[in-house]
Amino acid sequence: MRKVLYLEPVGGIAGDMFLAAGVDLGLSPEALTQALSGLGVPGWTLAVKRAVRHAISGTHLDVVLDEREAHPHRAYADIRQLIEAAPSLPARAKERALAVFRAIGEAEAKVHGVSIDDIHFHEVGAVDSIVDICGAAVVLELLGDPEVYAAPPPLGSGTIRVAHGNMPIPVPATLELLRDLPVRFEGVGELTTPTGAALLKVLAHIGPPPPDFITERIGYGVGTKDFRDRPNVLRASLGRAEARAEGLWVLEANLDDCTPQLLGYLLEHVLVRGALDAWVVPATMKKARPGHVLSVLVEGGVKDAVTDLLLRESTTLGVRSYAVERRALERDWVEVETPWGRVRVKRGLRQGEVLNAHPEFEDCRQVAEAAGVPLKQVMAAALAALGTSR
CATH class of the missing domain: 3.30.70.1380 (Transcriptional regulatory protein pf0864 domain like)
Known part of the structure; x- marks a missing residue:
């Protein structure tokens, strides 16, 4: 059995809408904040509230900054160093976040006719965008690493003012990111941002709906604007499908x-x-x-x-x-308490019976390093805690 996440960008997609959809699926904002706490960027918090667009209720999320940076320009190398040095980010989340930033950097380099090493991210290099992109990678971890599919996103129309001046919508980087992928040229205003486009390009299969799956949870990430012609929401359906x-x-x-x-x-x-x-x-x-x-x-x-x-x-x-052919066990994640902190344990089950279990290495390593105890001791304690909690 595998998990499937199907994204429908009804009103488009942006980084904050992706995070909001994850929270609406049941993820804890505190868990997101904890995973992102190691990013070496100025102070920020997640502001989460309920919102309604065209009678659809969902979650709206803002990354609130203590003080907005005067010149939020960062090179790809700077962002890579921030992400790689973040102790609280799982390894796979780091890989995905870096892949998203690289995709944006390559698109910007292509548009401006320069090398990616010469690209300095403007809006996407700001703290809120870094939190959005790293947060999206964390969302997939917390959801159990589902296979992600997405419907073709609407791009919008008109013009928008950015760091380089007035730009057509979709902005060149968005269109470059989604080149060779199915999109919809419809809507008024910027419906799909460069961050949203990069998240879809790197993390999802864009196009036809996923193979049949059983929907278990549905979440709506609500955008800031209220469009006349459509609800400004990103719908996320999470479920399970049997691997054939x-x-x-x-x-x-x-x-x-x-x-x-x-x-x-x-x-x-x-x-x-x-x-x-x-x-x-x-x-x-x-x-x-x-x-x-x-x-x-x-x-x-x-x-x-x-x-x-x-x-x-x-x-x-x-x-x-x-x-x-492969016969696979069902899999899930549970959190257990060790004497030095909480860690996740991945379980393999068949008809509800736990046949295998293994503590998440990155969790155990972070706990061991913080407490100054041997890694193997933390891993053994996690398995012991799992045994007592069944």
């Missing part, structure tokens, strides 16, 4: 001229793109050359996208694929 054995594939590529750094990069990025698992095995290639076999387990819905990634990002000249 015939829909699972293994993709393989032989690599005899690939550096260790590139192999590590590939492993990280196929997982961000939706792969279920990925691994590298040493091998002896023709002419007795040492090399590696890169294997990736994917569902049919992301097979083409991951294959394209391997062809573009690796040194291979071809990718093999074959269908496989």
